[in-house]
Amino acid sequence: MDGGGDGGRNGRGFGVQIRNGPRRLPDFLQSVNLKYVKLGYHYLVSNLFTFCLVPIMLIIIIESSQKNPDDIRQLWLHLQYNLVSVIICSAFLVFGSTLYIMTRPRPVYLVDYSCYRPPDNLQAPFHLFMEHSQLTGDFDDSALEFQRRILERSGLGDETYVPEAMHSIPPRPSMQAAREEAQQVMFGALDNLFANTNIKPKDIGILVVNCSLFNPTPSLSAMIVNKYKLRGNILSFNLGGMGCSAGVIAVDLAKDLLQVHRNTYAVVVSTENITQNWYFGNKKSMLIPNCLFRVGGSAVLLSNKSSDRRRAKYKLVHVVRTHKGADDTAFRCVYQEQDNAGNTGVSLSRDLMAIAGGALKINITTLGPLVLPLSEQLLFFSTLVLRTLFNRKIRPYIPNFKLAFDHFCIHAGGRAVIDELETNLQLLPGHVEASRMTLHRFGNTSSSSIWYELAYIEAKGRMRRGHRVWQIAFGSGFKCNSAVWEALQNVKPSRNGPWEDCIHRYPVNLIS
Template sequence: MQRSPTATLTAMEVQIQNPQTRILPDFLQTVNLKYVKLGYHYLMTHLFTIFLIPLMTLILVQAPRLSPDDIHGLWLQLQYNMVTLMVCLSFSVFGTTVYFMTRPKPVYLLDFACYRPPSHLKAPFDKFMTRSRLMGYFNESSLEFQRKILERSGLGEETYLPEAMHCIPPCPSMVAAREEAQQVMFGSLDILFKNTNLNPKDIGILVVNCSLFNPTPSLSAMIVNKYKLRGNIKSYNLGGMGCSAGVIAINLAKDMLQVHRKTYAVVVSTENITQNWYFGNEKPMLIPNCLFRVGGAAVVLSNKGGDKRRAKYKLLHVVRTHCGADEKAFRCVYQEQDRTEKTGVTLSKDLMAIAGGALKANITTLGPLVLPISEQLFFFFTLVAKKLFSAKMKPYIPDFKLAFNHFCIHAGGRGVIDELEKNLQLLPLHLEASRMTLHRFGNTSSSSIWYELAYTESKGRMKKGNRVWQIAFGSGFKCNSSVWEAMRDVKPSANSPWEDCIDKYPIKIMA
């Protein structure tokens, strides 16, 4: 059954709310509550220290009052309990040894590189619409629909489309798709190897993710062939996992680095547009044409202790949530053929609601790992009051701004970013990297979170100890998170995708 074009378009539109004027007493009340909550947070964070200081003071005051006889008596008691002491010491040594042998090995991110296509592949709106009209596949209603989506999408005039889509007529062949994949993957890997001085022969693990293009030999085999990687490399090729596959690839590489000692893992995240352009008139299937653009990223990870000093980040957590058991969630991003047997990806009108549910499930698992104890207790007491006493109160949304300094939210579309800003109660500054990435590069699928991290670095905002939350959504339906900690004040690497344009950002995006 054909889905409602109006409903689909509404899901992509941005809800702009006019700022409400607040009177002075309301403002003062808000400020007071803010500082009360901040004081509570500091109290719970330093609760152990607050109780420890009086205890240490008491010990220091009482210690000089002990007589020599008291100290001699304590020594005799210690001698009589020597066996017990040795047993406890042995258990302590054994437990410590087991802990250090079984704890996960730290995984460090040495560097990453994002691909920036050549200027002749830019697709400003006028050129996009002219090419769409000249293709001859779209009726007037579809052309008007694409124009509206472009205007409201949050994309700018400098995003990129592959070579095949600039041709009239388009030539989406297997050869052209391979050329797009090679340009993106090899382009980002060349920068990565140059910036890190890493010898390709030293790579022990390779993970490539591309959702819609899976040729034979695989994309990972193309990389092995290009850079003559060693014969015993552990290579993986992930397909059909949508825009969240970049985090999945990082998770797989992390697990492999727990098994294979002292090696490097390279993760390549990309998507292929050439063979996945939709040439029909079903409006839910036209949206990807307007949003997805050329892009890719390559990341190098290490489990070598000696790399700690030169690493940019340390991987703290990866949390994956899969909602595929629910039929609506499973079909909300669905590749299929329309009535004229043209293949495309349908975006359901339920997409935003399903993404919200997946986000809720993901942060329920992530929260206890990253939130300060003050927020966890606040959430727990609110939940108890609501369940046991049937208190009429809204569910408490934890303040993730207390856990993270930077947010890299998948630039899937303007509506997705706005929805997360509202649900997580974030500030415009926290969404700046996502919005500017969407504007400059469009939806580059699984690699968008790396363009956002590169933006934060280029702005000089990444300081030692800062925590970064990367969060991505993908077909299936999945919501995946990765958490990184900066090992130093991070500067942008050479050949950053923002190198020649960072000074003009952020820019105001028109509603």
């Protein structure tokens, strides 16, 4: 399968070639005309209010000037000799303006972010992965063959990373090794973030760390406070057990805190820990995470200071969170448990993709009215009414989210996740390129994967001022969370980015 923007599965691409061969010229011209009809419709509906308001205002102004040319002069004379009215009106205006300024949500800016790049000696090519799996002696032949098949179809490349403890034979998944992995990832991302932004650690007022499966005492957030000697009154939070979508949850928490605590910085650190969560059993549903999850992490610097707008990369526009934990099937579809032999691991249900699709529909139903142009909302609503009143067999209208977003960062949880969203949202291969290439280069890095994807888009030079980015992540519980960002400048990749020395090799062709 071609992971680039020139083609893709089932003949979908940016060209005019289709599955059964080249289009005939009349058919192609008809599709072009239909395209411009749709664009004209979207433009007309989106600007309908302006088109109607401007002529009405002009008519009112012309009519008023013709019938009562002295009205404005009379109003001025009235105000000139009625000082009390002027003072009262001014007081109300000042009070209302002050109240609005004090209560309106403060913008949250993304100043910069950093993604951890592990050393090359931690890379785990397929042959080395399988060799170590055989040498551990913990897997039977059926489990080894299952892992081999998963790796071949996973979309991962040979340059992903596993922690140092897993390179040992036998593996040494100790508490100390897990702490070392966490420190290497978090401190590596934070060191680079502080170096690129010139922000002093003492300036950080809010710290949010999320890691689902490793929650030691003292906490991961306490590790960071101790390492960088953060100030004593810092607001620190440690989110655990919230799955791969916890990165968006952490951003949402930081956003809410930045509305209360003015003129400060918030740092969000997203990671996952593999060392103590490797599965050494033979239950196939619990072997899949071994094949997909890899070392990675990110650190994001957020600010509510108006002075940071000039240098910030993005502004946070929306965060929408969906939780299906009330449903028992959804609750157990990603479940940490022990197998019959007492080996602990994370089990993935066969219903996972169906549950993820349902959570996505709920999420975009909430997000759609916030981001879609009026033209798309009208089409969606009219189709819904027709299906309800006349014929339930009418296919539901899928909104064109490509009109609302310029870039898509779909959590690189696995090839099936990306395929599902590409199909359901009717995206082109170019829209999911960042997700597929991140999965290939770094694997599933859990909650930090959406930041590796954003870094890919920046490294390709595709991010322009005004572009909107949709980050979509899924997590255990079951949750689907979205974050929408708007670029405040033509964004260039930061120094020491994860793609710095390899972006020229991407996109790569992926075999279907």
